[in-house]
Amino acid sequence: MNGSPTRIASNTAVLPQQLTWEQAVAKLQGADLQDRYYAAWYLGTVRDPRGVEPLLLALQDERDRTALGGYPLRRNAAKALGQIGDARALPGLVAALTCTDLHVREEAAYALAQLQDARAVDPLLALLRSPEEQPWEAIIEALGQLNARQAEEAIRPFLGHASRRVQSAAAWVLYRFTQAEELTQILTRLLADPNSSLRQAALFDLAESGWVAGAPLLATADVALNLRINALKRLFDVALQLGQLPLVQVAELIIPELDRLL
Amino acid sequence: MSSLPAAQVPSTTVAQLAAELEQATSPEDLLRLVRALGALGQVEGIPLLIRAFGFNRPAVGEAALEEVLRFGELAVKPLLEQVDSFDYGARAYSVRALARIGHGDAYAFLVEAIRSDFAPSVRRAAVRGLGRVAARRPLSDQEQALQLLHQCLSDSDWGVRYAALGALTDLARSGLPELRAQAEAGIQTALADAEPLISLRAQMSQQELATDL
Structure with missing residues (x-):
């Protein structure tokens, strides 16, 4: 959490190595596993649609395996395809939902949410009904981002899931669908939890829910300042996107809270 | 309390x-x-x-x-x-x-933080205070603050742009009267910001300033 020793310095170690698109694709298709992993991440950050075809190939990679059978390159490729957000990635990402690596399925679910293409809803819903262990939080959140109201009844049982992160995801998605007040209570309870990472997750889940009246709770949560500010901004954007309240009312509830923090 | x-x-x-x-x-x-x-x-x-x-x-x-x-x-x-x-x-x-x-003694510190602090939360806060603090300083500092706030309106961090609108509103209201038009011109340009939150905040600033007159 600490800053750098001098006020003006920033951490140059995390700055991306600059690559041209050609260099990145060459690295992605090269022999060095680390270079390939880095190139997939890089193509996602630059969001160049020319990255879609090479990344779809990387999504079927067989060479980069972990000791437990995971597919690290596929995980990064799925994530990058989501960041690029090109509809051509849809079939490849839907296929990745059946990958044996749970983390690949997780990244594919989040990526499908970013594509904002309703054709992803049925495969995600099928995965949610699977008897096997799944990346529940990612699947539920993706269905929420896709505004898949037909998923409401399939999501509801997850309010009682053993993982509170999963409960929190189910609560924000169902609130977006139904605006039922008791769902906000689940989220505000998690926002006051002694566990700081859970508070942080609940903060952004409250923002995703679009519950504008909760803005003062976001502003005063025991979570780092920049995260509270960013969560309020996200709440504003979600409320605008949902369009359930007039803009004036959204502004009246959120702007004073932001002004207090900035 | x-x-x-x-x-x-x-x-x-x-x-x-x-x-x-x-x-x-x-x-x-x-x-x-x-x-x-x-x-x-x-x-x-x-x-x-x-x-x-x-x-x-x-x-x-x-x-x-x-x-x-x-x-x-x-x-x-x-x-x-x-x-x-x-x-x-x-x-x-x-x-x-x-x-x-909003004391004038904080002026040099805020300017330095806006120019060179790497932490967004620090820069946003410094920008937010600059109008109020500069209003307690001589004309040359107010002009410098105005210039810096205009630059902040095209910062890549939305939070800096948002904070600049509050600061320009403060400067327009409490700074030297001859600078008010320039401060208002900055707020006017922010109406066209691509972020809906920023253009809305600019509208609110304009309304606040209109009721002053």
Whole structure:
């Protein structure tokens, strides 16, 4: 959490190595596993649609395996395809939902949410009904981002899931669908939890829910300042996107809270 | 505001609270001590409240900020002397305090933070305070602040752009009258910002300034 020793310095170690698109694709298709992993991440950050075809190939990679059978390159490729957000990635990402690596399925679910293409809803819903262990939080959140109201009844049982992160995801998605007040209570309870990472997750889940009246709770949560500010901004954007309240009312509830923090 | 009025703790001194603060670990104890220091109202307690900005408990930091603000301009000197150059989280609370108090002595520090601090939360807070602080400075500083705030309107961080609108509103309202038109021109350009939140905030600034006239 600490800053750098001098006020003006920033951490140059995390700055991306600059690559041209050609260099990145060459690295992605090269022999060095680390270079390939880095190139997939890089193509996602630059969001160049020319990255879609090479990344779809990387999504079927067989060479980069972990000791437990995971597919690290596929995980990064799925994530990058989501960041690029090109509809051509849809079939490849839907296929990745059946990958044996749970983390690949997780990244594919989040990526499908970013594509904002309703054709992803049925495969995600099928995965949610699977008897096997799944990346529940990612699947539920993706269905929420896709505004898949037909998923409401399939999501509801997850309010009682053993993982509170999963409960929190189910609560924000169902609130977006139904605006039922008791769902906000689940989220505000998690926002006051002694566990700081859970508070942080609940903060952004409250923002995703679009519950504008909760803005003062976001502003005063025991979570780092920049995260509270960013969560309020996200709440504003979600409320605008949902369009359930007039803009004036959204502004009246959120702007004073932001002004207090900035 | 405080749950612990000074009258109920007549024997408590800053030194006693300082000793308790050394031992405290739970957020509840930290909060109670921060409130007690504020209620005591003695300037010797200000450095302890500033230290509480760095306890890495945002709720404690917010309470300490509230208590520091009660001291008003008396807090400016200790705030400037005690800025934490290592912990940007703590630094952001110090800058927020300076921004709210709006004393001219914070001017050079805010300008430097806007130009070179790497932490977004610190830069946003410094930008937010610049209008209020510059309004207490001579014309040349107000002109420099205006120029800097215009640059901030095209910053890549939406939070900096948002903060600049508040600062330009303050400067238009409290700065030298001859600069008001330029401050308003900046707010006008922000109406076209790609972020809906920013253009909305610009509209609100315009409305605030229109009711002044």
